[in-house]
Amino acid sequence: MRSFLVKVAAVLAVLWLFSRVRGVMSGVFGSATPVAWLVLLVTLVLVWQFSLRLREARPWSWWPAFGAPVAVFWMLRTWAAACEELGLSVPEARSGRFGLINGPAGGLVVKGSPLKVVAPRRVGLRVRDNGLEVRVRLAPGQTPVQFERAAEGFAHAWRVHRVRVKIPRPGFVSLIGLGFDPLRHPKPRRDAPAVLAAAEMPASPEDGQERAEYPSELALPTSFEATPEDLSVNVGIREDSQAWLLDLMRRPHYLVCGATRSGKSTLTVRLIAELSKRPVGLVGIDAKNGMELSPFGPRLSALAVNRAEAVAAIEGLLGVLELRSMTCRDHGARSIWELPASVRPWPIVVVVDEVAELMLAADKAGKEEAARCIQGLIRLGQLGAALGIHLWVSGQRFGSDLGPGATLLRAQLAGRVCHRVADAETAGMTLAGLPAESVLEAQKIPADLAGVAVAGDDSGAWHLVRSDPLDITEAAAIAGQYASLRLDLPEVEGGVQAVRMGGGW
Numbered sequence: 001m002r003s004f005l006v007k008v009a010a011v012l013a014v015l016w017l018f019s020r021v022r023g024v025m026s027g028v029f030g031s032a033t034p035v036a037w038l039v040l041l042v043t044l045v046l047v048w049q050f051s052l053r054l055r056e057a058r059p060w061s062w063w064p065a066f067g068a069p070v071a072v073f074w075m076l077r078t079w080a081a082a083c084e085e086l087g088l089s090v091p092e093a094r095s096g097r098f099g100l101i102n103g104p105a106g107g108l109v110v111k112g113s114p115l116k117v118v119a120p121r122r123v124g125l126r127v128r129d130n131g132l133e134v135r136v137r138l139a140p141g142q143t144p145v146q147f148e149r150a151a152e153g154f155a156h157a158w159r160v161h162r163v164r165v166k167i168p169r170p171g172f173v174s175l176i177g178l179g180f181d182p183l184r185h186p187k188p189r190r191d192a193p194a195v196l197a198a199a200e201m202p203a204s205p206e207d208g209q210e211r212a213e214y215p216s217e218l219a220l221p222t223s224f225e226a227t228p229e230d231l232s233v234n235v236g237i238r239e240d241s242q243a244w245l246l247d248l249m250r251r252p253h254y255l256v257c258g259a260t261r262s263g264k265s266t267l268t269v270r271l272i273a274e275l276s277k278r279p280v281g282l283v284g285i286d287a288k289n290g291m292e293l294s295p296f297g298p299r300l301s302a303l304a305v306n307r308a309e310a311v312a313a314i315e316g317l318l319g320v321l322e323l324r325s326m327t328c329r330d331h332g333a334r335s336i337w338e339l340p341a342s343v344r345p346w347p348i349v350v351v352v353d354e355v356a357e358l359m360l361a362a363d364k365a366g367k368e369e370a371a372r373c374i375q376g377l378i379r380l381g382q383l384g385a386a387l388g389i390h391l392w393v394s395g396q397r398f399g400s401d402l403g404p405g406a407t408l409l410r411a412q413l414a415g416r417v418c419h420r421v422a423d424a425e426t427a428g429m430t431l432a433g434l435p436a437e438s439v440l441e442a443q444k445i446p447a448d449l450a451g452v453a454v455a456g457d458d459s460g461a462w463h464l465v466r467s468d469p470l471d472i473t474e475a476a477a478i479a480g481q482y483a484s485l486r487l488d489l490p491e492v493e494g495g496v497q498a499v500r501m502g503g504g505w
């Protein structure tokens with residue numbers, strides 16, 4: 001009955017539109033109706049062509065003007081048929097009164113009305129910036145998984161890029177149809193103002209007054225205190241058009257994997273540039289001779305450019321960890337965030353680029369260094385979250401073949417980002433613990449979409465995301481501009497310098 005009324009309303013609307021157009025046409029062209037129809041036809045073709053071009057060039061503008069009305073039309077038109085075809089329709093509640101009874105002459109008689117199926121009831125429709133959301137009430141016995149299986153069918157029926165299923169509350173599902181791929185056409189970023197205006201820049205921590213009882217890294221200017229919000233960084237966009245936030249308070253350590261040219265460095269560059277503006281210490285470990293991270297040198301507390309320097313940096317960070325744990329113990333705090341602001345140290349993010357360079361070694365000395373690196377990183381992973389030391393580890397793959405301890409380290413890195421990878425096994429290893437669909441999705445990332453990744457965490461939640469690209473020169477300029485925020489870590493920098501000068505560790 002309801003769908004019948006919708007159809008009648010649609011037909012009446014079309015007739016009304018038609019009569020209006022005819023009225024306008026005859027007003028403009030008098031009785032020359034063939035000319036009027038020709039003009040109308042040409043206009044329609046031009047509008048169609050314009051819409052196609054707009055879709056290519058500016059899908060964000062195309063969607064509300066053209067895409068959404070068409071998708072809504074197809075959704076309404078195909079709803080019943082699609083649900084039936086995809087196995088989501090259920091028998092109508094009142095159509096069950098039928099059965100077989102014995103007839104007068106001994107034969108069987110079928111009694112009752114024929115069995116009718118109805119589509120699940122839609123209870124809401126919203127057009128969003130880049131798609132439409134259809135809320136559906138589940139029929140008794142139906143589960144969201146059935147709708148997830150049908151999502152691809154709906155995407156084709158509605159002529160949209162993809163349909164995702166969400167559960168807004170028990171008994172309902174939301175089918176989110178994305179009108180176009182927001183990762184292929186990300187909305188231009190309106191850059192948030194820098195966290196600090198230049199005039200507000202504090203003196204560097206090493207300029208702060210020395211405190212006798214704590215090392216210099218704890219002697220921070222109280223005017224510029226770190227807060228947990230400083231560890232939440234917007235690095236790109238999610239497929240549902242929300243900002244992709246990396247929150248190191250919620251997931252203290254991250255593993256970032258991807259094949260060569262998949263976008264790992266671009267993501268790391270964005271992260272460093274954003275963190276550079278905040279009261280956060282940055283330590284770089286780039287065993288490829290510092291090729292990737294040296295542009296950020298002025299803002300880094302230390303940069304290790306080979307495995308020997310990495311050992312020194314990691315062991316220096318373990319020293320920092322030790323001192324921070326003593327400070328916490330003295331103040332009865334369980335994490336740095338519970339310390340009084342006057343002694344609370346800044347968090348430190350340790351960026352490890354191409355972790356395999358640290359762990360794969362041929363000779364005995366190299367193997368010993370690799371073992372020290374991995375043991376140190378594991379310890380930083382275990383204790384760092386509470387003491388404000390966070391790991392950002394990237395590499396092309398991260399499997400047990402990297403050596404003893406690799407699996408244990410991976411288990412510490414609860415945040416996962418998997419770009420396009422060379423093989424299914426790498427996707428599986430990076431996204432271990434996440435739903436199987438996330439692994440399949442990672443394998444489908446096209447080669448021409450650098451920066452697209454599956455991001456998930458140990459809660460099982462995952463999203464398709466794309467980093468916001470930032471030119472390395474621009475990122476280095478930002479880091480340079482905020483060089484005064486470089487956190488002085490003598491335990492780390494001293495060790496690295498000693499190795500560099502040939503003093504050994």
Ligand SMILES: Nc1ncnc2c1ncn2[C@@H]1O[C@H](COP(=O)(O)OP(=O)(O)OP(=O)(O)O)[C@@H](O)[C@H]1O
Pocket residue numbers: 258259260261262263264265266267450451452466467468469
């Ligand atoms: N989010 C993005 N949007 C657009 N282009 C991107 C994005 N991420 C990466 N790219 C482009 O892809 C190319 C490779 O990116 P990147 O150097 O970050 O890959 P990588 O995985 O670090 O490669 P390698 O392992 O070889 O260093 C670069 O040209 C970069 O501009």
